[in-house]
Amino acid sequence: MSSVSFVRMLTTLAGILFLFLSQLAATGSAAEVIELRSGHKIMGDVLKADTSLVYVDIGVDVLKIPVEEIKTRRPIEEGEKIEEVKGPAESKSLYSTATLPDKGLKELVEQFGKGVVLIETPSGLGSGFIINDDGYCITNYHVVEQETRIAVTLFQRNERNEFTRHRINDVKIIAMNPYFDLALLQIPRQKGIPFHPVYLAESADYQEGDDVFAIGNPHGLERSVSQGIVSTRNRNFQGIVFIQTTAQINPGNSGGPLFNERGEVLGVTNMKLQLSEGLGFAIPVAYLKHFLDNYDAFAFDEKNPNTGYHYLDPPVRTNFDKLPR
Numbered sequence: 001m002s003s004v005s006f007v008r009m010l011t012t013l014a015g016i017l018f019l020f021l022s023q024l025a026a027t028g029s030a031a032e033v034i035e036l037r038s039g040h041k042i043m044g045d046v047l048k049a050d051t052s053l054v055y056v057d058i059g060v061d062v063l064k065i066p067v068e069e070i071k072t073r074r075p076i077e078e079g080e081k082i083e084e085v086k087g088p089a090e091s092k093s094l095y096s097t098a099t100l101p102d103k104g105l106k107e108l109v110e111q112f113g114k115g116v117v118l119i120e121t122p123s124g125l126g127s128g129f130i131i132n133d134d135g136y137c138i139t140n141y142h143v144v145e146q147e148t149r150i151a152v153t154l155f156q157r158n159e160r161n162e163f164t165r166h167r168i169n170d171v172k173i174i175a176m177n178p179y180f181d182l183a184l185l186q187i188p189r190q191k192g193i194p195f196h197p198v199y200l201a202e203s204a205d206y207q208e209g210d211d212v213f214a215i216g217n218p219h220g221l222e223r224s225v226s227q228g229i230v231s232t233r234n235r236n237f238q239g240i241v242f243i244q245t246t247a248q249i250n251p252g253n254s255g256g257p258l259f260n261e262r263g264e265v266l267g268v269t270n271m272k273l274q275l276s277e278g279l280g281f282a283i284p285v286a287y288l289k290h291f292l293d294n295y296d297a298f299a300f301d302e303k304n305p306n307t308g309y310h311y312l313d314p315p316v317r318t319n320f321d322k323l324p325r
Helices: 003-027 105-115 285-293
Strands: 030-036 041-049 053-057 062-066 070-075 096-098 116-121 124-130 136-139 151-157 163-168 172-177 182-186 211-216 224-237 240-245 257-260 265-272 280-284
Touching: 030 053, 041 062, 105 116, 105 151, 105 211, 105 224, 105 257, 116 136, 182 285, 211 265, 224 280, 240 265, 265 285, 280 285
Parallel strands: none
Antiparallel strands: 030 041, 030 070, 041 053, 053 062, 116 124, 116 151, 124 136, 136 182, 151 163, 172 182, 211 224, 211 257, 224 240, 240 280, 257 265, 265 280
């Protein structure tokens, strides 16, 4: 390429860039609050909007937001504080955390209920919830203990706003931790069936009296919702603390999410006291994050007969008459 041709090419590219920037400047910028369908809110200057994308200047970067992901747009009100607007989710290796906006229970169930699934094995039923777009799913260890044939049913709404069931077989076990009663599964991707992940709470700042709700499949009654409060935030059982809640927990709820009043997952429901009501328990989100952050240490290998099984506990001393001096 000759030097003259190279200069002409640079001149042409510069002209195209100038026209693009001129279009952005011509449209002007207006500070807006944009609420996404996921529940997150973004505050910034709208530089440009077309039929497919909205360009938002958030100060350190320009976001390109697909129009179909936007629920509402409104101007920033005078005196509105930026900390009142919740930022986008923080992405982790397998899961995302977020500080979500406050919403009513009905709206939260509508939004996040699609992320809760029914888990079926030859020996029983349980619940689970999807944590990312690759189909990774959390449930209890005891739901899939000593099982290799696992199926998951997803619930989604059709064009008539009715729930439809999608049963997916050949679900893969990724990791298991019998001591925290947690298991990580992966649901095979199906054409035309999207996953709807839920978000984990960023911090364990819940207190006694906070509102919570559970979604699961007690006794196979699909998509059941129960509401309650945090009774105790750190009930001790065998050296592990659990969230005690008045939200109704029954067989089949195991492995489902316990949400806070913003729709963030606080814990994984896993047990209740028999012959009692309002005494349910959930594995705290801190244990869940530890399991997911180190899931490779708990990797499941179906060819290893020891994978996923308890070893015998060491013998406990019973003769206390001959104590060492």
